[in-house]
Amino acid sequence: MPLFLPRRPTLRQTTSLSTYYLLDYKTRQAELGMDYGPPSTQLNKAKFVFQGGAWQGDGESPNKALKKANKALLEENNYLKLQLELLMDMLTETTARLHSVEKKNHTVTSPVQREK
Numbered sequence: 001m002p003l004f005l006p007r008r009p010t011l012r013q014t015t016s017l018s019t020y021y022l023l024d025y026k027t028r029q030a031e032l033g034m035d036y037g038p039p040s041t042q043l044n045k046a047k048f049v050f051q052g053g054a055w056q057g058d059g060e061s062p063n064k065a066l067k068k069a070n071k072a073l074l075e076e077n078n079y080l081k082l083q084l085e086l087l088m089d090m091l092t093e094t095t096a097r098l099h100s101v102e103k104k105n106h107t108v109t110s111p112v113q114r115e116k
Contacts, residue, residue: 023031040049048055057063
């Protein structure tokens with residue numbers, strides 16, 4: 001009588017196989033939701049994406065907004081400087097005319113005052 005009697009294992013149930021293994025790697029990533037994309041983070045209101053070995057701002061970052069505001073302020077400053085220069089020229093011209101008119105009036109009135 002043999003001491004060891006191996007039993008036959010029960011038959012496995014057949015399962016339906018997925019067809020995803022037939023797809024190429026990229027399609028499989030898209031279908032299974034494994035396409036994560038590049039790493040990204042958000043600081044305050046700015047979103048940054050890591051691409052090409054460096055962090056790049058996605059959309060308009062606060063830095064760009066500040067540079068834009070700075071440029072607008074510089075343009076306004078230049079405009080105001082130009083206006084100031086123009087007004088100073090006008091004031092100088094008016095002052096020179098006033099002095100010339102006063103000189104003419106002073107020379108005209110001077111002989112009259114001497115006769116008295």
